[in-house]
Amino acid sequence: MVSPALLNPMLDALSAVLVIPAAGAVALALLPGYWLSARLNVLVSFATLLAAVSMLLERPVPGTFLFVDDLNIVFVVLTAFVAFTTSAFSASYIGHELASGRLTPRYLRFYHAMYQTLMFAMNLGLLANNIGLMWVAVELATLTTVLMVGIYRTHEAIEAAWKYFILGSVGIALALFGTILVYMAARPVLGEGQDAMVWTTLIKQSSGLSPELLNVAFVFLMLGYGTKVGLAPLHAWLPDAHAEGPTPISAVLSGLLLNVALYALLRFKMLLAGNPAAVAPGSLMVTMGLLSLIFAGFMLYRRRDIKRMFAYSSIEHMGLITFAFGMGGPLANFAGLLHMSMHSLTKSAIFFAVGHIAQAKGTQRMAEIRGLTESHPVLGWGLVLGVVAIAGLPPLGIFMSEFLIVSSTFARAPLLALLLVLGLLIAFGALLLRLSEVAFGEPTGSTAPVKASYAPLFAHLALVLAAGIYLPAPLVAWFQTVARLLG
Amino acid sequence: MTGAWFDIAHMLAGGLVLLSLMLLYQDRMFALLNVFALHAVLLSLSVAWQAQVQHAPHLYITALIALVLKAVVIPVALRRIVVRLGIHRTIETVVGVGPTMLAGMGLVALSMVVMLKATAQADPLAREDLAFALSVVLLGLLMMVTRRNAVSQVVGFMSLENGMILAATGAKGMPLVVEISVAFSVLIAFIVIGVFLFRIRERFDSVDVGALDAFRGERW
Numbered sequence: 001m002v003s004p005a006l007l008n009p010m011l012d013a014l015s016a017v018l019v020i021p022a023a024g025a026v027a028l029a030l031l032p033g034y035w036l037s038a039r040l041n042v043l044v045s046f047a048t049l050l051a052a053v054s055m056l057l058e059r060p061v062p063g064t065f066l067f068v069d070d071l072n073i074v075f076v077v078l079t080a081f082v083a084f085t086t087s088a089f090s091a092s093y094i095g096h097e098l099a100s101g102r103l104t105p106r107y108l109r110f111y112h113a114m115y116q117t118l119m120f121a122m123n124l125g126l127l128a129n130n131i132g133l134m135w136v137a138v139e140l141a142t143l144t145t146v147l148m149v150g151i152y153r154t155h156e157a158i159e160a161a162w163k164y165f166i167l168g169s170v171g172i173a174l175a176l177f178g179t180i181l182v183y184m185a186a187r188p189v190l191g192e193g194q195d196a197m198v199w200t201t202l203i204k205q206s207s208g209l210s211p212e213l214l215n216v217a218f219v220f221l222m223l224g225y226g227t228k229v230g231l232a233p234l235h236a237w238l239p240d241a242h243a244e245g246p247t248p249i250s251a252v253l254s255g256l257l258l259n260v261a262l263y264a265l266l267r268f269k270m271l272l273a274g275n276p277a278a279v280a281p282g283s284l285m286v287t288m289g290l291l292s293l294i295f296a297g298f299m300l301y302r303r304r305d306i307k308r309m310f311a312y313s314s315i316e317h318m319g320l321i322t323f324a325f326g327m328g329g330p331l332a333n334f335a336g337l338l339h340m341s342m343h344s345l346t347k348s349a350i351f352f353a354v355g356h357i358a359q360a361k362g363t364q365r366m367a368e369i370r371g372l373t374e375s376h377p378v379l380g381w382g383l384v385l386g387v388v389a390i391a392g393l394p395p396l397g398i399f400m401s402e403f404l405i406v407s408s409t410f411a412r413a414p415l416l417a418l419l420l421v422l423g424l425l426i427a428f429g430a431l432l433l434r435l436s437e438v439a440f441g442e443p444t445g446s447t448a449p450v451k452a453s454y455a456p457l458f459a460h461l462a463l464v465l466a467a468g469i470y471l472p473a474p475l476v477a478w479f480q481t482v483a484r485l486l487g
Numbered sequence: 488m489t490g491a492w493f494d495i496a497h498m499l500a501g502g503l504v505l506l507s508l509m510l511l512y513q514d515r516m517f518a519l520l521n522v523f524a525l526h527a528v529l530l531s532l533s534v535a536w537q538a539q540v541q542h543a544p545h546l547y548i549t550a551l552i553a554l555v556l557k558a559v560v561i562p563v564a565l566r567r568i569v570v571r572l573g574i575h576r577t578i579e580t581v582v583g584v585g586p587t588m589l590a591g592m593g594l595v596a597l598s599m600v601v602m603l604k605a606t607a608q609a610d611p612l613a614r615e616d617l618a619f620a621l622s623v624v625l626l627g628l629l630m631m632v633t634r635r636n637a638v639s640q641v642v643g644f645m646s647l648e649n650g651m652i653l654a655a656t657g658a659k660g661m662p663l664v665v666e667i668s669v670a671f672s673v674l675i676a677f678i679v680i681g682v683f684l685f686r687i688r689e690r691f692d693s694v695d696v697g698a699l700d701a702f703r704g705e706r707w
Binding site: 130132162166169170173174176177180181183184187188191192193194196197210212213215216 | 601602604605606607608613617620621624628631637640644647648651654655658659660661662
């Protein structure tokens, strides 16, 4: 029952991706002093990134608990990359929070340890070959982010963390129920015990599983993991958690954790797609995705808080991605995967800019932030570029994926495509309206320069721009393989 | 499987549903905690019975964890919190008892219909256990929705988790990894909740979640 990966933990990149953050978390929990731990955090994240990239070159052997395939490797590398850049951003952000007294050194130690624990949990969720293990990982990720969201201990932060905790736990509980139902469906075919929970065997036998049980299971999984994705009727935790926690955590939440939850959902969708007698999972995803998109589009107009606004924009984009995967087919799946990667990069870049802006101006209220391009030109233009990208203007990467989603939908379901375009235009208008107020005009508030790290912000934006202009052929081929895999 | 074994398993699972319904209308803190402790005792009996029937000794561990942690430690700790916060008065319910009970009965009926239909080929013990488990889960959700008090929401959440464990142990041969992790996550969840309650007390002098709603970040 012991997997090969567990027998030689030191030699295997697969284990390294998990062992490095776990060891880092322990070291950071023990290490006092902000300067050293912030740098160690960056170093650990970088080592994880190297291990993740090495898996691209040499695919590790799948075990009964962990495995790597074409689908999850994309997310593992993306997660490791954004985690690395965010840790660099976090180092300068946290320094300012310490200086302004919002965080004490004791909390910082906790913060850094939790950061690496979260990375461990997300990588575990992505690499798990066992549906039970995947569930445990998502639960661990939820608990760590709850603690991080509440770290400022203000009224708002505690409310946000409480709300996130309650809604997240209910979602997670429903997902577990769905997981148990999948096991029940698999047991008659695969026998009792371990095998009936292992992905690689489940997928091979998917056509033999009981379709009725799978249908019920998918409803629970959709509601459960959908809560974590932030889909519309279940999204209530998301804006609060983004607005009240430290900004690096907002970047990681939007850029990575939502993806991990959606990844879990995609896996189960593959399982249902492999069973011809089961209900097509797409329609549920299309409905919830479209609802999230349109709802979030309208909600964008009424935001006063800058981080909250971009949190709603995340709901919008996760809705769009869920919609694309719900439509299915090679083109829509390709667009969905591309959009997932582009959204991760762009949204975390925006949060990098917003974090420093909020520190420079000492507020998150948009009414008090004006004329950024004049008072803080680099940050201001960074934000402008990020928002232009997220709104879906050419030639940036998101334009391309949105264009693909819309055009493939027009070809297959014109009526849905009209609703989709409507939702996108509503969100587009809201974002540009707010951007023009915040970025241009007479500067207000403090104009003192802020000590910021621009490298992570512009590295992300450069990647998004590059992807919009030219996608390398191997990457396209790869995405196409995965898209076919998704069915 | 012979009749008596089957009937006892049914009785225990059905008893859990009954206690979940009782939880819905408890309007005093201590009574609520007592019923929850009973809920946990019944769960541990049910899990132990499954261990016996399935010849799966590792399930006894799950039963023991449920008994010690959920039937004794957590209720005692919550009782202390309740006393310290001075909220051993009546619980405010958002919806009245009548509509809540009706909704509860509707949920039980719904889960029976859904589960018995979906699991037509599965073995009878597992499918009916699963139907009971889903009822307990849905009733836990209902309780979380209808209560405003943080402590009773926590109790609602834990009764929901009891339903999960009932489902996991009813699924024959489900790997041990999952059971331990379920029990363990309850522990973690409780620690987190404990920390939260402490902080909420510290900041607001109230555990009424309604008081939290005043701060939205949107109303400047």
